Amino acid sequence: MKFDLWYSEYQTKSLKLSTKVKDVLYTGKSEFQEIQIIDTYDFGKVLILDNTYQTTxxxxxxxxxxxxxxxxxxxPNPKTVLVIGGGDGGTVREVVKHPSVESIDFVELDExxxxxxxxxxPKLSCEIDNPKVNTLFTDGIxxxxxTEKKYDVILVDCPDPVGPAKGLFEEEFYKNVFKCLTDDGIMVQQTESPLFNTDLIKDVGNYLKEAGFGIIKPLVCTIPTYPSGFWNFTVASKKYNPLESDRExxxxxLxxxxxxxxxxDVHIGVFLATPKYLK
Amino acid sequence: MKFDLWYSEYQTKSLKLSTKVKDVLYTGKSEFQEIQIIDTYDFGKVLILDNTYQTTxxxxxxxxxxxxxxxxxxxPNPKTVLVIGGGDGGTVREVVKHPSVESIDFVELDExxxxxxxxxxPKLSCEIDNPKVNTLFTDGIxxxxxTEKKYDVILVDCPDPVGPAKGLFEEEFYKNVFKCLTDDGIMVQQTESPLFNTDLIKDVGNYLKEAGFGIIKPLVCTIPTYPSGFWNFTVASKKYNPLESDRExxxxxLxxxxxxxxxxDVHIGVFLATPKYLK
Structure with missing residues (x-):
């Protein structure tokens, strides 16, 4: 007998995305969640937490x-960056690329x-041990x-707003992020699907406004393995407007x-391409 | 016994997108393809041709x-429009919204x-019987x-490049489209996934250049039920550059x-947001 091994995620009760599995590389359980890393035909290695595609x-x-x-x-000159979540290391890897950045505090719940x-x-996690990166295994909320530290940029690379990540989408959290940013600081958070989670995106926008951010901009893109594939990040800034950046x-x-x-061009395009109904 | 009815599309041999079915509304077979319309929980009514999601x-x-x-x-003033494909009527419906458009030739293979x-x-097909629309059931290629007619705008709303639609992605077709456009005409075609079909997108770009188009621009967006969700249209223009349009x-x-x-903003954004690797 020969079996085909597939991994299926129920993205809603009535929508399922399945990938054929080449190999199961890791399977484990922490005090917070179930962790799997599989190798697939279409997406290469895939990290799955609590039966949800995280990154491929x-x-x-x-x-x-x-x-x-x-x-x-x-x-214009980000020196200190806080990354909350993003245990795969992909976000940290991108931040390390910026020569102006002197230190990155990488706060991840799950060691x-x-x-x-x-x-x-390793393609994602390759910079976690970079001397500029200070890893702390604790709750970002x-x-x-x-903390009394201030950051130029805070990136919230969080999972869906369920379980321990729920608080990363609540009013109190955004107030504290505002407090932890310098006077010209900027924060970004992944904020789910503009097709399936419009209410959440609206709520986050309102919380950020109440927290004191003057500039709040959604940006859109495609993340193939997330529910609907249509995805959204929210940028909140105290001083600088990404749409007024000097492209030259x-x-x-670069x-x-x-x-x-x-x-x-992408710097401007991802904001401008945000659908009318979301603005 | 109680069964759950699901529709699954193999988007590649190793990637499957499944939607739970509320109801099967139509199932039939033409001389060209199998046709299904189902009602789903997440996407409402869905048109499926030859086991491929077409539109929801x-x-x-x-x-x-x-x-x-x-x-x-x-x-600046499109008067005559040719729509090739798009049997659901959604594209025709959008074209009809433009007051400058006087006539739309709607050429669809499959009655x-x-x-x-x-x-x-009906939400999609509602304008097919509009007096401005002239429907012809024939092969767009x-x-x-x-034809000796000339159009200001040609929209190629085609399925994947397999079977009868293959010729819609070949050199000869683009030469004929160029011939059928006025001196300041513009064409648009759906050109598959920027993640899975980069070679095709590059080929189409080259064919369009060889056909004589001076301005060729890819635009990107998310189409949730298409393979990878990451999707691409190619715009080819003889005179007007969409990036130089007057937003005011x-x-x-509007x-x-x-x-x-x-x-x-979307008008500019969808072009600027095109990933660097695709430009």
Whole structure:
């Protein structure tokens, strides 16, 4: 007998995305969640947490470049960066590319995810041990509530708003993020699907406004393995408007920074391309 | 016994997207293909041709607005439009919204698709009987080869390049489209996934260049039920560059045209947001 092994995620009760599995590379359980890393035919290695696709080798550049570079190129000189979540290391890898950045505090809840990705997904986790990166295994919600540090950029690379990540989408969290940013600081968070989660996107926008951010901009892109594939990041800024960035300056800086997706046009395009109904 | 009915599309040999089915509304076979219309929980009514998702009520506005408005707003005064394919009628519906358009030739291979959509998907097919629309059931490849008519805008709303649609992605077709366009004409075609079909997108770009188009621009968006969700249209223009359109003028015209997704910012954004690797 010969079996085909497939991994299926129920993205809603009535929508299922299935990938054929080449190999199961890791399967484990931490105190927070179930962790799997599988190898697939279409997406290469895939990280799965609690039966939810998190990131894939094939398309991770879309997510990781778009959560990081629009903010890091909007700020003229980002030196200190806080990354909350993103245990696979992809976001940290993009931040490390910026020569202006002197230190990155990488706050991830689940050490087991980082360990698994360090072993099985080195393309993503390759910069976690960079001397500029200071890794802290703790709750990001608690961290921003308690720390007295200030950051130029805060990137919230969080899972869906269920379980321990729920608080990353609540009013209190955004107030603390505002507090932890310098006077010209910028934050970015993944904020789910503009097709399936419009209410959440609206709520986050309102919380950010109440927290004191003057500039709040959604950006859209495609993340193939997320529900509907249509995805959204929200950028909140105290001073700099990403739509007013100098494209020539970004182009100049990009001579030193390798990207696959992001360039000076994408910097503007992902904001402008946001559908009318979401604005 | 109680059964759950699901529809699954193998989007590749190793990637499957499944939707739970509320009801099967239509199932038939024409001389060209198998036709199904199902009602689903997440996407409303869905048109399926030869086991491939074509369009869904829930997200069809993304596809239909982006295949039509970027070209129709780039051209300052489109009067004559040719729509090839798009038997569901969604593209025709968007074209009809433009007051400048005087006549639309709607060339669709399969009359049975149009009949089924007229009966079961009136939200899309509602303008097919508009007096401005002249429907011809014939092969679009043959039509552009033989007609002596000239159009301001040609929209190629075609299925994947397999079976009878293969010729819609070949050199000869683009030469004929060029011939059928006025001196300042513009064409748009859906050109598959920027993740899975980069070679095809590159080939189409080259064919369009060889056909004589001076301005060729890819635009990107998300179509949730297509393979990878990451999707691409190619715009080819003889004279007008969509990136040089006057956004204020578009905004003014949009006071008379209802859209859900498209606006004057999206007009620019979808082109600028095209990933660096695709440019």
């Amino acid at each position: 080798e094939r398309d991770e550049f879309i997510y990781h470049e778009l959560i990081s570079h629009p903010a890091l190129f909007t700020h 087991k995810v980082v360990e698994a990705c360090k072993e099985h997904m 608690k961290y921003v509530a308690e 300056e970004i182009k100049e800086k 001579k030193e920074i390798d990207t696959i997706y992001y360039d000076e | 009520e829930r997200d069809e506005f993304i596809y239909h607005e982006l295949i039509s408005h970027p070209a129709l707003f780039t051209h 049975k698709v149009v009949e089924a959509c007229k009966e079961h998907m 043959k039509y552009v080869a033989e 003028e578009i905004k003014e015209k 006071k008379e045209i209802d859209t859900i997704y498209y606006d004057e």
